[in-house]
Amino acid sequence: MVEIRFHNTKTRRRELFRPLDPANVRMYVCGPTVYDRAHLGNARPVLVFDVLYRLLRHVYGAGRVTYVRNFTDVDDKIIARAAETGRAIGGITAETTQWFLDDMAALGALKPDAMPRATDYIPAMLRMIETLIARGHAYAAEGHVLFAVESYPQYGALSGRSVDDMIAGARVEVAPYKRNPMDFVLWKPSTPDQPGWESPWGRGRPGWHIECSAMSYELLGDRFDIHGGGNDLIFPHHENEIAQSCCAHPARKGEECFARYWLHNEMLQVEGKKMSKSLGNFFTVRDLLDQGIPGEVIRFVMLSTHYRKPMDWTAKKAREAESVLRRWRGLAGEMAEARAEGKPPQEVDPGVLEALADDLNTPGALARLHELAGAGNGPALRASAGLLGLLNKGMGGWAGAPRADADVAERIERLLRARAEARAARDFARADRLRDGFAAAGVIVRDTAEGARWELAPGFDPARLEEME
Ligand code: AMP
Ligand code: ZN
Numbered sequence: 260m261v262e263i264r265f266h267n268t269k270t271r272r273r274e275l276f277r278p279l280d281p282a283n284v285r286m287y288v289c290g291p292t293v294y295d296r297a298h299l300g301n302a303r304p305v306l307v308f309d310v311l312y313r314l315l316r317h318v319y320g321a322g323r324v325t326y327v328r329n330f331t332d333v334d335d336k337i338i339a340r341a342a343e344t345g346r347a348i349g350g351i352t353a354e355t356t357q358w359f360l361d362d363m364a365a366l367g368a369l370k371p372d373a374m375p376r377a378t379d380y381i382p383a384m385l386r387m388i389e390t391l392i393a394r395g396h397a398y399a400a401e402g403h404v405l406f407a408v409e410s411y412p413q414y415g416a417l418s419g420r421s422v423d424d425m426i427a428g429a430r431v432e433v434a435p436y437k438r439n440p441m442d443f444v445l446w447k448p449s450t451p452d453q454p455g456w457e458s459p460w461g462r463g464r465p466g467w468h469i470e471c472s473a474m475s476y477e478l479l480g481d482r483f484d485i486h487g488g489g490n491d492l493i494f495p496h497h498e499n500e501i502a503q504s505c506c507a508h509p510a511r512k513g514e515e516c517f518a519r520y521w522l523h524n525e526m527l528q529v530e531g532k533k534m535s536k537s538l539g540n541f542f543t544v545r546d547l548l549d550q551g552i553p554g555e556v557i558r559f560v561m562l563s564t565h566y567r568k569p570m571d572w573t574a575k576k577a578r579e580a581e582s583v584l585r586r587w588r589g590l591a592g593e594m595a596e597a598r599a600e601g602k603p604p605q606e607v608d609p610g611v612l613e614a615l616a617d618d619l620n621t622p623g624a625l626a627r628l629h630e631l632a633g634a635g636n637g638p639a640l641r642a643s644a645g646l647l648g649l650l651n652k653g654m655g656g657w658a659g660a661p662r663a664d665a666d667v668a669e670r671i672e673r674l675l676r677a678r679a680e681a682r683a684a685r686d687f688a689r690a691d692r693l694r695d696g697f698a699a700a701g702v703i704v705r706d707t708a709e710g711a712r713w714e715l716a717p718g719f720d721p722a723r724l725e726e727m728e
Contacts, residue, residue: 285483365554400436402448481508486518551703553657591641605642
């Protein structure tokens with residue numbers, strides 16, 4: 260069997276992966292808080308852990324891996340969004356959950372085996388909080404329940420900080436009901452207009468961290484193999500998950516508590532800068548898809564950087580990925596199918612597998628795919644790319660897009676010039692008509708720093724383009 264190695268955040272070492280039970284390899288990844296469209300950064304952990312899921316299924320067997328990713332559907336950001344918009348919380352979370360699923364499906368992400376919603380696990384959270392109080396790790400005060408960090412000497416081990424350092428360096432919320440400023444909320448009171456559940460401490464709602472401890476316990480048990488998420492979650496979220504889970508369900512002798520391997524992806528940037536609303540470089544996965552960038556191209560760009568390195572999204576990378584994938588799809592398409600006819604299914608290339616087993620080295624795996632493509636080995640290319648979720652049948656619609664002949668290209672360029680002139684003359688009605696005309700004809704136009712770029716969508720209709728002149 261292939262040996263998989265990971266960098267484990269918990270030990271800060273590269274380690275051989277040995278599942279607790281090879282017949283049921285268990286992984287938990289922190290999912291989104293559902294109040295808005297997923298931004299491109301949110302897609303990074305989804306794609307990184309999707310490749311890991313595919314690798315584990317390949318190595319241990321498709322039915323022998325359990326992947327859980329949650330939806331945080333109770334949170335102050337959601338409450339704030341409901342207050343701003345006047346909409347019901349349930350409506351916002353249902354809608355954004357579906358958006359997330361649609362957008363991640365467009366990137367070719369497999370569905371996890373379970374996608375629990377926090378609000379379905381309130382009784383499990385209450386049970387865990389009561390256990391923590393009974394064991395002396397938590398206390399109730401003024402309608403709140405707090406985790407007492409001093410009751411858990413290992414607090415800070417994951418992120419490598421001591422409680423004193425944290426207090427000195429962090430913006431901690433000092434509240435009169437806290438025994439230690441680092442104590443964190445397990446339960447808090449709700450006002451009548453806020454969502455709330457009855458509890459022994461009054462009507463209230465859970466803090467964020469307890470949901471992952473409760474849901475992973477219910478679905479994966481007190482010990483499981485892999486816990487993942489972005490590295491912005493190491494502290495405090497994962498530190499707190501460990502404290503809650505290890506104190507509620509302590510390790511048995513000679514064993515570890517909770518998750519054994521902790522994997523964290525680095526953050527995504529855009530054109531060398533942090534992605535943020537104030538810098539104007541903030542965009543969602545849906546924005547990119549709507550601009551005509553295929554989900555498969557987004558996936559390729561994401562996987563071209565190792566998950567433990569900061570990843571830079573650039574328009575140039577997307578263009579390059581698109582042309583590589585077009586070439587690969589040509590090579591791995593019908594020709595490969597014809598050649599593979601009657602032969603046993605092609606095995607995954609050992610070089611690709613080896614790269615992924617080496618701490619999920621996706622750029623290494625892509626480099627090997629380039630070699631296979633260079634050697635014209637279509638069948639191996641297709642079988643191996645599948646392990647990265649690339650070149651799958653269902654995702655290739657974009658690559659079959661029609662090609663423009665010289666007449667069509669000339670007409671599009673002419674209409675684009677007309678649009679530019681209309682804009683310059685501040686004739687926005689005409690500019691908008693042209694924009695709508697392109698959309699109706701199936702011409703995807705992208706305005707870039709180097710000017711307008713265009714390509715034909717699969718349903719391109721030359722007659723409608725002619726009508727625009
Ligand atoms: P959130 O909805 O903010 O809790 O984030 C959901 C997931 O997206 C978590 O695993 C975060 O670590 C991850 N994430 C958020 N922002 C970024 C980013 N810029 N780059 C990579 N991952 C991110
Ligand atoms: Zn979590």
